[in-house]
Amino acid sequence: MKPFVYQQPKDIKQASALAGQGWQKAILFAGGTDVLGLLKDGVETPEALVNLKSVDGLQGIEFSKEKGLTIGALVTVAEIAEHPDIKRYFPALAQAAAETASPQLRNMGTVGGNLCQRPRCWYFRGDFDCLRKGGDECFAVDGENKYHCVIGGGPCFIVHPSDLAVALLALDAELTIVSQKGSKTVPVAKFFVLPEDDPYRENILFPGEIVTKIHVPFAGEEQVSGYLKFKERDVWDFAVVSVAASLKIKNSKIVEGKIAFGGVAPKPWEEKELNERLRGLEVSEQNLKMLKSLALKDAEPMQQNAYKVPLARNLLGRLLLQLSG
Numbered sequence: 001m002k003p004f005v006y007q008q009p010k011d012i013k014q015a016s017a018l019a020g021q022g023w024q025k026a027i028l029f030a031g032g033t034d035v036l037g038l039l040k041d042g043v044e045t046p047e048a049l050v051n052l053k054s055v056d057g058l059q060g061i062e063f064s065k066e067k068g069l070t071i072g073a074l075v076t077v078a079e080i081a082e083h084p085d086i087k088r089y090f091p092a093l094a095q096a097a098a099e100t101a102s103p104q105l106r107n108m109g110t111v112g113g114n115l116c117q118r119p120r121c122w123y124f125r126g127d128f129d130c131l132r133k134g135g136d137e138c139f140a141v142d143g144e145n146k147y148h149c150v151i152g153g154g155p156c157f158i159v160h161p162s163d164l165a166v167a168l169l170a171l172d173a174e175l176t177i178v179s180q181k182g183s184k185t186v187p188v189a190k191f192f193v194l195p196e197d198d199p200y201r202e203n204i205l206f207p208g209e210i211v212t213k214i215h216v217p218f219a220g221e222e223q224v225s226g227y228l229k230f231k232e233r234d235v236w237d238f239a240v241v242s243v244a245a246s247l248k249i250k251n252s253k254i255v256e257g258k259i260a261f262g263g264v265a266p267k268p269w270e271e272k273e274l275n276e277r278l279r280g281l282e283v284s285e286q287n288l289k290m291l292k293s294l295a296l297k298d299a300e301p302m303q304q305n306a307y308k309v310p311l312a313r314n315l316l317g318r319l320l321l322q323l324s325g
């Protein structure tokens with residue numbers, strides 16, 4: 001591992017200044033569960049680690065029906081999984097957190113780090129100079145692509161690994177991003193980028209920009225939500241496919257709702273047509289079948305991953321059945 005300097009800024013401006021020197025110069029460090037692997041594997045070779053844990057104001061979970069839910073970027077995945085208001089009013093998020101990694105990793109890993117973690121593609125993590133690392137070839141195209149994306153890919157075919165991002169997308173969450181230039185709020189739907197827009201990074205952050213908090217609007221007592229994840233090993237594993245949905249159902253009709261998928265695309269994935277069809281839809285077996293058939297209808301699977309399409313549709317069907325009682 002390349003030697004690095006360990007920096008402990010006290011406030012966000014200092015952290016932003018230290019991290020703002022460039023991707024090659026410095027990397028933010030929260031729980032470290034992803035960063036340490038990246039350093040050990042030589043995927044990231046920064047000169048400095050900027051420890052966010054020494055920065056004030058990034059902690060805490062606050063909830064009120066008027067203001068909704070606010071989660072500090074350093075809140076751990078375990079705290080989210082166990083928080084009574086999140087379990088009660090935002091079950092999709094609590095379930096996604098409970099499904100994330102292992103108890104040890106949930107206790108160390110933060111929500112900010114979860115959203116900003118790097119892809120798990122084995123070529124990217126391994127000793128391959130692939131396109132995302134500045135090379136000129138995506139080895140997954142003709143290689144082992146069982147776990148890669150089925151939609152939204154090209155020229156790189158990663159899937160985004162975050163469980164929380166999928167639930168936060170379905171819940172219409174927003175992120176606050178702070179840098180030396182000031183602060184801005186960005187919907188989760190606009191935070192992640194496709195490889196066609198930037199094949200080297202997974203989100204819109206520039207060096208020195210830091211996610212400081214996550215806000216989830218409270219959509220009323222009648223909102224129901226949930227998260228289902230298919231993984232190969234039950235102990236802990238990344239999602240092969242996952243789905244989150246939030247719905248408002250009144251008198252057996254979906255008033256409004258949003259569905260998001262994980263494990264299928266380079267970013268947490270939502271489908272406009274599918275989500276538009278939810279509004280005003282009678283909850284019936286026939287309509288749930290129709291929704292399933294719309295999901296990922298434009299998918300272009302790779303050689304080894306066509307199984308993800310029926311898997312995603314069946315997970316969606318199961319989740320909608322659960323939520324519609």
Ligand SMILES: Cc1cc2nc3c(=O)[nH]c(=O)nc-3n(C[C@@H](O)[C@@H](O)[C@H](O)COP(=O)(O)OP(=O)(O)OC[C@H]3O[C@@H](n4cnc5c(N)ncnc54)[C@H](O)[C@@H]3O)c2cc1C
Pocket residue numbers: 027028029030031032033034035036037052073077099100101102105108109110111112113114115116117118161162163164205209210211212236237238239
């Ligand atoms: C064995 C294993 C299994 C895992 N399983 C899962 C899983 O099932 N589901 C899942 O979702 N994840 C999984 N993970 C990923 C796990 O690392 C994250 O879930 C964890 O939440 C990352 O948080 P962290 O605080 O440790 O991030 P760190 O490792 O500290 O940081 C991760 C990345 O985010 C950046 N970063 C951190 N905080 C911020 C911030 N506030 N603003 C901007 N950038 C920031 C860092 O610079 C770094 O690039 C797994 C990891 C391992 C090692």
Ligand code: SF4
Pocket residue numbers: 119121122123124130131132133137138139140141148155156157158
């Ligand atoms: S999918 Fe992306 S990260 Fe994986 S080998 Fe291809 S370019 Fe590299």
